Amino acid sequence: MLNNFNLPNMDKLKTIIEQFVDLLMPELTPYETSLYIFFLRSSFLKDETSLRIGKRTISEKLGQGIMGDKISYKQISKMLKGLEEKGCVKVGDTNRDGTLYTVILPDAIPLVAEKLAIVLDAEEEDYFTKPEKRKELYERDKWVCHYCGEKVTEENATLDHLTPQCKGGKHTKENLKTSCLVCNSIKSGKTYEEAAPFLLKSIQERKARSH
Numbered sequence: 479m480l481n482n483f484n485l486p487n488m489d490k491l492k493t494i495i496e497q498f499v500d501l502l503m504p505e506l507t508p509y510e511t512s513l514y515i516f517f518l519r520s521s522f523l524k525d526e527t528s529l530r531i532g533k534r535t536i537s538e539k540l541g542q543g544i545m546g547d548k549i550s551y552k553q554i555s556k557m558l559k560g561l562e563e564k565g566c567v568k569v570g571d572t573n574r575d576g577t578l579y580t581v582i583l584p585d586a587i588p589l590v591a592e593k594l595a596i597v598l599d600a601e602e603e604d605y606f607t608k609p610e611k612r613k614e615l616y617e618r619d620k621w622v623c624h625y626c627g628e629k630v631t632e633e634n635a636t637l638d639h640l641t642p643q644c645k646g647g648k649h650t651k652e653n654l655k656t657s658c659l660v661c662n663s664i665k666s667g668k669t670y671e672e673a674a675p676f677l678l679k680s681i682q683e684r685k686a687r688s689h
């Protein structure tokens with residue numbers, strides 16, 4: 479069975495396990511965790527997205543497999559309600575073969591998705607306020623002003639926000655460009671489109687003066 483997994487599937491499985499252990503498990507009770515794993519085992523690992531099962535079967539399977547003892551219907555109802563409320567399982571219709579449960583994979587569970595978004599935000603590292611990070615960007619840009627193309631030095635090197643801070647631009651390395659002091663003071667608070675005519679005029683004046 480495991481031999482049928484190709485690499486992308488293994489990667490997906492790794493991600494699911496990581497997100498499950500790191501982000502979802504802390505939100506679940508041990509009972510809910512067991513039931514969620516059981517649902518994953520009975521659907522996702524069989525290439526199905528949902529399963530139809532009765533509480534009696536859940537009680538038997540969980541009892542044999544994970545929990546050791548037989549579990550009461552009342553406990554199972556509580557676990558199911560918990561998983562449903564936390565967005566881990568969608569409960570569908572019930573017929574005589576049982577109830578239809580759709581397992582939601584960790585990254586689609588709101589509790590987990592929220593945490594993933596926070597992790598992503600934290601990765602947007604601040605390259606603006608820390609001197610050593612600023613220097614990294616000057617090096618990246620080879621100490622040349624992004625706008626006028628002139629060399630900059632420690633004295634007149636600045637970092638310009640491509641999307642200005644007043645328009646929501648962040649201190650990320652993607653949004654920061656090495657700029658000389660003159661160009662930056664012209665570009666300040668404007669988008670490139672807004673600043674372009676002023677920048678060009680200033681660059682031409684500076685070129686004319688240096689000749």
Ligand SMILES: [Zn+2]
Pocket residue numbers: 623624625626627628657658659660661662
């Ligand atoms: Zn410049």
